[in-house]
Amino acid sequence: MPLFREKAACPNCGATVKRPDNAQDYLCPTCSQPGPWASPDQRAAWERAKQEQQRIWTEQELARQRTRRSALEQAASLTPIQVPGFVEQKGEQTYLSMSAKLAEWKKQRGHYEGGTGIRGVSMRVPGTKSMRVYSGGLRQRRYVPGEEAWQFTDQGSAVVTSKRVVFRGQTKAIEWAFLKLVGLDADPSNGCLVLQVSNRQKAHVLQLADLELFGASLEAAIAGRPGLQEQVASAPALPPPPDLPPPPDL
Secondary structure (H helix, E strand, O other), X not given: OXXXXXXXXXXXXXXXXXXXXXXXXXXXXXXXXXXXXXXXXXXXXXXXXXXXXXXXXXHHHHHHHHHHHHHHHHHHOOOOOOOOOOOOOOOOOEEEEEEEEEEEEEEOOOEEEOOOOOEEEEEEOOOOOEEEEEEOOOOOOEEEOOOEEEEEXXXXXXXXEOOEEEEEEOOOEEEEEHHHEEEEEEEOOOOEEEEEEOOXXXXXXXXXXXXXXXXXXXXXXXXXXXXXXXXXXXXXXXXXXXXXXXXOOO
C-alpha cells in the first residue's frame, strides 16, 4: 500500500478527495454526491435513488397541498360548528375556533437607574479590632418609566362567527363586532391579526396558530354581510402589526 493515497477532484464540487479504503465510501465528503472514485454502477444507483426520493417528496408535497386546499375551502365554506362552552347570540352561527394569543399596547414596567451607596474599605489597626473606613456619599436613583409596546396579556382561543370575532382567554373575553369593525390588518410573518373597532380607542392583536386558515374564514364571514367589505376597506390605515415572535407553542 502506498504511503499517501491517490487524490482526485470531485466532478461535482471540485474538492480534492482521497481514494477511499472502502469502495462503498464513494460519496464526496464535501458535497455528498458521487465523488471521483465512484464507479459507473454506483453513480447510476445513486441517480435512481435520488429520482425515487424526489418522486416520493413530490407525492407528499402534492398530498399536503391538497389537504391544505381542502382545509381552506372548508374554512371559507361557512359551515356551522359547535364550540364547547361558547354561547352564541340570537341568530348567530359559529364557523371556526383556533388557538390564539392576545397582545395589547401597554406601558412596560419602569426601572431605576444610577445611584450609588456609601463605599467602605476594611482595614486593620494594630492593637484594635478591625475598622471600616467609609468614603463617598449617596446619589439619588433616577426612575425611568417604561416604554409603550405590544405585550402578550392572555392566551386562549379565537372564534369566527357570522357576527363577530371573539377571543376567549384565561382571564379576558373580547369581541370585535363586524358592524363596528373599522380596521383589519395582518402580518403573515408572525401570524398576527390587528383588529380595531369603533367602540374602543385602542386596537388589539391576535397571534393565531394558523393566520391563513383564520383569515379565510373571517373573509368569508365578512363577505357574507353586505357593506362590511367596503366598511373595512375605507377605514384609515392602522399602524403596522407588532414585531412579535411566531407562535410555536399554540
